Amino acid sequence: MSAMLSVRDVSAGYGGRMIVEGVSLDVPAGQIVAVIGHNGAGKSTLLKAVFNLLPGRRGRVRLGDTVLDGLAPQRLLAAGLAYVPQERSTFPKLTIAENLRMGAYLLDDAALIAERTERVLALFPALRARLGQLAGTLSGGEQRMLEIARTLLVAPRAVMLDEPSIGLAPKMVDTVFDTARRLAGQGVAVLVVEQNVRKVLAAADTGIVMEMGRIVLADSAASLRSDDRVARLYLGAAGRAFSAPAHP
Amino acid sequence: MLLAVAEQVLNGLMLGSIYVFVALGMMLIYGVMHVLNFAHGALFMLGGYCAHLVFTQAIGNYALAILAAIVMLIAVGAVIERTVFAPLRDNLRNQVIASLGLVLFIENLVVVLWGPNALQFRIETTQAVVSLGVLRFRVQHLLIIGVCALCVTALFLFLQRTRFGTAIRAVAQNPRAALVVGIDVVRVHRVTFAISMALAAIGGALLGPLFLLFPQMGDLPLVKGLAGILLGGMGSIGGAVVGGLLIGVIEAVSTLVIATDYRDAVTFTAIVLVLLLRPQGLFGVRTREEA
Ligand SMILES: Nc1ncnc2c1ncn2[C@@H]1O[C@H](COP(=O)(O)OP(=O)(O)OP(=O)(O)O)[C@@H](O)[C@H]1O
Ligand SMILES: [Mg+2]
Numbered sequence: 001m002s003a004m005l006s007v008r009d010v011s012a013g014y015g016g017r018m019i020v021e022g023v024s025l026d027v028p029a030g031q032i033v034a035v036i037g038h039n040g041a042g043k044s045t046l047l048k049a050v051f052n053l054l055p056g057r058r059g060r061v062r063l064g065d066t067v068l069d070g071l072a073p074q075r076l077l078a079a080g081l082a083y084v085p086q087e088r089s090t091f092p093k094l095t096i097a098e099n100l101r102m103g104a105y106l107l108d109d110a111a112l113i114a115e116r117t118e119r120v121l122a123l124f125p126a127l128r129a130r131l132g133q134l135a136g137t138l139s140g141g142e143q144r145m146l147e148i149a150r151t152l153l154v155a156p157r158a159v160m161l162d163e164p165s166i167g168l169a170p171k172m173v174d175t176v177f178d179t180a181r182r183l184a185g186q187g188v189a190v191l192v193v194e195q196n197v198r199k200v201l202a203a204a205d206t207g208i209v210m211e212m213g214r215i216v217l218a219d220s221a222a223s224l225r226s227d228d229r230v231a232r233l234y235l236g237a238a239g240r241a242f243s244a245p246a247h248p
Numbered sequence: 249m250l251l252a253v254a255e256q257v258l259n260g261l262m263l264g265s266i267y268v269f270v271a272l273g274m275m276l277i278y279g280v281m282h283v284l285n286f287a288h289g290a291l292f293m294l295g296g297y298c299a300h301l302v303f304t305q306a307i308g309n310y311a312l313a314i315l316a317a318i319v320m321l322i323a324v325g326a327v328i329e330r331t332v333f334a335p336l337r338d339n340l341r342n343q344v345i346a347s348l349g350l351v352l353f354i355e356n357l358v359v360v361l362w363g364p365n366a367l368q369f370r371i372e373t374t375q376a377v378v379s380l381g382v383l384r385f386r387v388q389h390l391l392i393i394g395v396c397a398l399c400v401t402a403l404f405l406f407l408q409r410t411r412f413g414t415a416i417r418a419v420a421q422n423p424r425a426a427l428v429v430g431i432d433v434v435r436v437h438r439v440t441f442a443i444s445m446a447l448a449a450i451g452g453a454l455l456g457p458l459f460l461l462f463p464q465m466g467d468l469p470l471v472k473g474l475a476g477i478l479l480g481g482m483g484s485i486g487g488a489v490v491g492g493l494l495i496g497v498i499e500a501v502s503t504l505v506i507a508t509d510y511r512d513a514v515t516f517t518a519i520v521l522v523l524l525l526r527p528q529g530l531f532g533v534r535t536r537e538e539a
Contacts, residue, residue, distance in 0.1 A: 051428075074431070074432055077429070083428055085425075087424070088425075089424065089425035091417070091421045091425060092422070093417070093421055094414065094421065102415065102426075102431070105430050106430045
């Protein structure tokens with residue numbers, strides 16, 4: 001089985017300074033691939049690079065049979081790749097209904113939009129009760145839900161989530177990963193960047209560890225969960241005792 | 249006395265409507281694309297000249313002349329947006345410098361094309377008068393107020409009710425997010441600039457026949473449109489409309505108690521007061537400069 005989202009040898013950075021170098025990865029349909037790594041490892045840069053937001057990006061990206069290289073964001077969405085960036089991407093002074101409508105910006109068919117909106121609201125009932133409310137009045141976690149809900153309106157074949165659980169209450173975190181699992185269950189390829197390593201490795205099929213802009217480790221999520229190095233560096237077991245002297 | 253007040257209020261609403269055309273256009277492009285265009289008054293003036301040109305040289309129909317002026321200004325605006333403002337995106341200081349340069353360029357271009365003397369723009373509605381009870385109004389005044397109300401309503405409905413209008417608001421609020429949901433941000437910028445130019449053209453073409461056409465005729469509407477934006481509070485259409493109308497009414501009504509010569513002083517005093525009381529009303533430069 002070939003991958004739904006295929007990233008080959010991608011390098012990218014800001015203003016000529018390369019941050020991500022030679023990254024290749026595959027996200028099969030119906031699976032969750034988790035990217036973990038320390039702050040500044042280049043995880044967000046990788047997702048931006050895949051979404052063609054960084055000028056001068058090198059490498060090749062495919063979604064199914066579609067070559068995505070050089071396509072404008074609206075063409076990527078039309079091809080079926082959705083993206084939730086790390087920073088807030090709601091429109092604070094639009095209502096939740098309007099935010100959802102903007103999620104379906106590229107769709108023209110009113111009946112289709114209504115049907116998909118209905119399905120999304122069934123998944124996120126908290127949003128339904130507040131359709132007329134401004135998005136800026138939602139909590140950070142609720143806005144995250146809105147961002148994820150919004151991407152579903154284009155019925156994507158692949159979704160990239162950059163730290164979806166950031167700033168969320170524990171219950172919300174579970175909802176986010178449940179949603180990701182459900183998406184995968186529907187055959188969507190999910191690429192997720194996460195700080196919450198324990199949760200994401202529990203939900204994901206494959207894990208990828210990034211350091212200094214490169215992939216240093218890639219394995220099934222199950223084996224990464226029991227990997228010593230991952231436990232030491234990212235799960236907080238044994239802390240940083242091996243590199244820094246203990247305080248007296 | 250009451251009669252005089254009513255007359256001046258209507259006068260003020262007319263002037264205020266002109267300021268609203270300027271204020272709305274400037275606020276739209278600042279809000280949506282962070283462009284500060286001080287050439288807006290000069291473009292307003294150019295709109296008046298374009299309408300005059302079409303009216304006297306081609307069709308002789310005022311409504312069609314205004315439409316033609318809108319089309320011409322949108323074309324001029326498209327060139328300016330692509331050649332001047334797009335390269336200076338996110339650089340407010342250079343935008344201000346460039347747009348001040350544009351003022352000189354446009355005003356002198358008009359002198360070259362039409363000569364330095366003021367032009368008369370004669371149409372029937374400036375002479376015609378309607379009576380409303382004991383009040384008598386010039387048709388052109390009512391036309392200005394009516395067209396302004398129509399444009400404001402249309403713009404409001406467009407921004408609130410249509411998909412593209414909502415996308416314009418979305419770009420104003422979070423341009424990166426707009427990109428992520430597939431909004432063509434460049435196209436939104438261009439359409440917004442075109443709307444702003446259309447409003448300037450309508451304003452200039454409506455004011456022209458009332459007084460005279462001259463190269464600096466846009467200067468005061470520019471300043472007072474800005475005053476309207478400050479007065480109404482930056483960032484909302486309602487604010488710009490109320491602010492613009494208020495400036496016009498303050499200015500007109502003040503002539504009842506203070507000599508007409510001082511009416512600009514009254515307006516500028518109002519601006520100073522607003523700045524003293526609401527310094528945050530001063531252009532929201534903060535948002536981008538910090539980023
Ligand atoms: N817009 C930018 N311009 C210049 N450099 C940037 C920009 N964004 C990120 N960087 C740099 O790129 C490097 C990688 O950043 P990136 O955001 O990809 O890391 P990350 O792995 O997502 O980290 P985090 O876990 O903190 O989100 C960092 O050194 C950062 O300083
Ligand atoms: Mg990041």
